[in-house]
Amino acid sequence: METDPADLAVRMDVAARMPGVLLAPSAPRAARLHGRLVTFWPHGTPVDRDDPDSAPWEATGALLARLHAAPLPRLLPPMRGPAKAARAVARLRAAGPHPAAPPVLRAWAALPSWARGEAPAPGPRALCHGDLHLGQLVRGPGGRWLLIDVDDLGAGDPAWDLARPAAWFACGLLSPGEWTRFLDAYRGAGGPAVPGNGADPWPALDIPARALTVQTAALAITKAVAADRAPDEVEQALVDACARMSGVEARPPELAPDATK
């Protein structure tokens, strides 16, 4: 996806204005270097990939809640989560036939058009990160966790930012305890994407979590095809989840409890 310089400028401006939530850029504007847009950021310490127990689930939930509660800046482009999912599915189709592809493509076809990046998201919009995963957190200069990477930042359904951890949990890759720590921290910090304590968050999370499961499965199969290998155990868990989706009708967003708030 080619980045629009005007959109990037708005996103950089948001990062500069949200200390404590987003890592602020070292230089306020992107520079053009050999025909590419280049941005400058201070160094931060990433999450340790070799130590699952040290993953900052509480900080991730709280940071997202604060991001979602921020006022929507004028001129902010749409959050690019659904477009990224659509791009992953396009890459899967371009990769050629694979035995694991049909259930993933069926799950994609069953999603509403907004989740496939073909229509605006229904419901209230919020300031969203758009591509949350554990590589998007660093300890900033003050030692506190901050979100990085504003490339997909935009206005959209805030549930999208919760949906990747939700998808990991649904696919059995994230333990119920870790998922609960993340979700409780998000709720505790007043995050608007899911209804308050005790209520079932899944009516709000279901469609974005399906979309991110499809996206992750599509990219995994594309990689497996390129390497001429079978999907590994973790990749197969994503494909299996896509296959199970076909038997369970997607819950329409108008039934989500947050629509009545």
Place this chain on the structure above:
Amino acid sequence: MQCPKCHAPMHTYNRNGVQIEQCNGCRGIFLDYGELESLTRLEAQWGQQPPPPPAPPAAPQGYPAAQAPAWGAPHGGHGGHGGHYGHKRHKSFGHMLFSS
């Protein structure tokens, strides 16, 4: 006492405070006045007793079972611990949880 039906001797049993006569021959049971009502009342009290408390759900790390979507993995929503799960967790963490 003899059985009024087959005339075999009867034996007296005590069940929850109710005297019951049973024939050693035909196994027929005789109840005195009010004994049937006593047994019925005891049976009703037994049925009204609350069921034994259910076993607490598996809650790894001290958390209650999390709500999960219907299409979720069998290990995703309830419990989710054990060797299979832990193995997949460690295998997935470093790459799957850090990529778009």
